[in-house]
Amino acid sequence: MRPQKVNDADLMAGLMSVFRTKGYEGTSLNDLAVATGLQKASLYHRFPGGKKEIAEAVLVYARGWIENNVRQVLEDSNEMPAIRLARALDNIRELYGNGKETCILRALSMDQGLSLFGDGVQQNMEEWISGFYRLGIDLGLEHEDAREKAEDTLIMVQGSLVVGKGVGNDSVFDRAIRHLSRLYLT
Amino acid sequence: MRPQKVNDADLMAGLMSVFRTKGYEGTSLNDLAVATGLQKASLYHRFPGGKKEIAEAVLVYARGWIENNVRQVLEDSNEMPAIRLARALDNIRELYGNGKETCILRALSMDQGLSLFGDGVQQNMEEWISGFYRLGIDLGLEHEDAREKAEDTLIMVQGSLVVGKGVGNDSVFDRAIRHLSRLYLT
DNA sequence: GTCTATAACAGGATAGAC
């Protein structure tokens, strides 16, 4: 067998990058091939299920990222809550390129996306929410309160990404992230 | 000339309905033809520019809706601010089918969408924001405060639509709308 | 103004050589 031209990590990063900017219907296999440096047929070798399987794999990859960089950071009981929050928000800021990038969950939850990948999207969102929920609990919030605040973090991030892009103003995302700090630390 | 089979208002409503559920790349001219009851060639007769021109027309239609049902309601100086807010939020709730529908602005701001329709999306969002800005000013807020609160209304609505769909829970949107009442009336 | 029919092209997917 020939050697792998692109390793799995780079491959997934490249694939995710395309899907999140162009959406599911908007990305062609050609786009994916160009972005990764592989030919279409090579992508089919790695993902026999084609475009659908690739998008599913991207969602698994994204979920791993959220687990490592958001949930585990927020649940790390060795650190003070304020530190955990600051670190998680830094990671989130980086994930979205300070608001310049869009979210893969939003990109894959249009139309077909929702019916095809609804489960994966939901799992990703719940991973995110459960991390912030735990932070809220550790800060002494009641169950319902912690749940709603956690949900609000995702709402603010998704909303600010949509609006920031729409009005063409990066500061919308920045302000949302700063708002999330205050949401917990007061 | 033959009579119009579908009037402009019904036509635009049907076209918008497809675009906002399937996204720009996700909707085919066939989808639009089926939804409106016209044939593809008839759509080209009304919109010589094809799919792109149709999406642009939908954005103009959406902007008119926002102007009538959000901005003008919020700026109606004959009513108390609390009444204006309640009415605008009711209209917004209806527009999004209590959270079951998605937003045309989000649907048309993926990828191609942003480069093709960025201006239209921005105008729609600014129409929305300017309405709430005026409400904030009338309630005695300072310029910067009113601007941010107005932006937040759009962020919360867009975010709650994304998250509500993603986690499959209608109450997310409901709670966001209730939150917007409290945001101004305290 | 709307229709049927069709052209021209792009996209997803597969075959088979290396």
Next chain:
DNA sequence: GTCTATCCTGTTATAGAC
């Protein structure tokens, strides 16, 4: 494992009758 070449379907768009 990756590549080139190809198939086939669906898509945008146009031509021309009514």
